[in-house]
Amino acid sequence: MGSSIFRRAAPVLAMLAFSAFCAHAGAEPFPNKDRPVRLIVPFTAGSSFDAGARAYAQALSEDLGANVVVENRPGADGVIGVSAAKTAAPDGYTILFTSLSTQVVNPHIFKKLAYDPINDFIPLIGTMKTTLVMAVGPSFPQGTAADFLGAARKNPGKHTYASYTATTKMAGQMVAKAAGVDYLNIPYKSLNDAMSNMLGGLVDMIAADMPSIQPFFSKGVRPLAVLAPARLSAYPDIPTLAEYGLADVDIAGWFAAYVPKGTPADVTQILTDSLRKAAKSKYVRDFVATFGIETFPLEGEALSTYQKAELEKWGKAVRDAGLYGTL
Template structure:
């Protein structure tokens, strides 16, 4: 092989390698140091599970460490504020949900962050439904039994929630079923699950990633699914609408954001990394076992989606009779 042929071969290999990697990484600009994923919920939550799967994939793609930092509590506001104040360089990434970026502005009179002005959208990550669960020894076998018990003793039964999705799901259930059930707030859904298992609360409507393992282990009993379509993981469980709570439809979503002012090339490079990560084996395992489904977007598509979701959650929260705190 002549020197000229050798140089041509090396150039071809370099081009092929660059073509197999996100543009920003191939050019060696981003990332060139560890990345932090900030998650607004506890370890073990659905968002945490997805963040860790994505972190594993991005570490494999880039050979850079991705640290997952859980900052739970106050409906994700401290975590959102932390990311909003971080350096806009692409190394602090908010792996979050509709709680912080569509619901909180309608649940609270004042936020410590602006869900639009303080963040640059990167990509959607996934969507999912929720499941109404009770303990196996609960005296009700169906949603109708639960509704009847709640109406017989107003205010006696309680439901837990550790996210806006779970909170609004419970409030919507009360509103559409005509029941009075006490709300008990938690920092994250796994904490509510712990108290449900221990008998401190009576029920909850939780994301499938948190609830399914307990259902499969026989520790919790599913009564209804939150969307208009049954879950493939729970084909024998009726939707809440089918079970008699007419008009019930509630889902949730995951997405990634960075601080406002992050340069567009960095946002685009991160978006490519995350889209590839959502398609990776670790993320596929999460989606296959959690009942959620993969969903990715461009930054502009996520911005438009977030705006429409904010309006939707505002309508749902108002219809559920929830007063801003």
């Protein structure tokens, strides 16, 4: 009886095996040189972070032999771009190139978030790490960080600071809390909007990552202090807030690459290897040297572990600043 069952099942088993073979044989190798790879950046074009993404895209294009295209999807503190990456096909042709703002700060500030930064994505590799800098516009033409904070302390609610991401909003609040001052937050949709108003004298201060605001130094924006324990080697003349007695303000911005959950392991490995090579390319090395930032080579599980620790750290900071669930 057993042999009879086997004889009847044999054609079906053979057909299944043949179908599996055909599917494997016909599987498209990754990457297909004729298909573009999207590098989704959830922030505006023209920023220095965008320039960093384009440096990576150029290096990836050469290594993968495929056209890697930066696609800017700004809006809602990065939520629009990250959501677009989340819903993309998990086939390796969409990479999310984003920052701690979307991956560890937004989950605490938004009451409802359209994505889960841990469960909706696979972490590939860290790409850049940079220190945040406190800077002012023409409305505060001279003086130090201590002078600005002193003026804000004497005039509660009179001075303003700009933000364009959850991280820049948090940075301003953390400085205010440490210094015991009260100034108003003016939120903007993009870096360029914020800096345009700052240069126009409509907002006083911003705390943002160096690559983003450095291009505006020559236009009238003046750096006051680094939000870190030590001065930046590329900008040794900018003091730290710690030098003014605010040692607890230590804010590092970081950026990383992700793919949607469900992307095959062999594809994620190809992309991780290529991103690792890109970090050592002339394009990225030139970008890093120009803005005095660091590479951030955490990969896979190490990046995931770091992100989870950052989620906990920033959760406390958001609560301390009174911003939990405010959006």
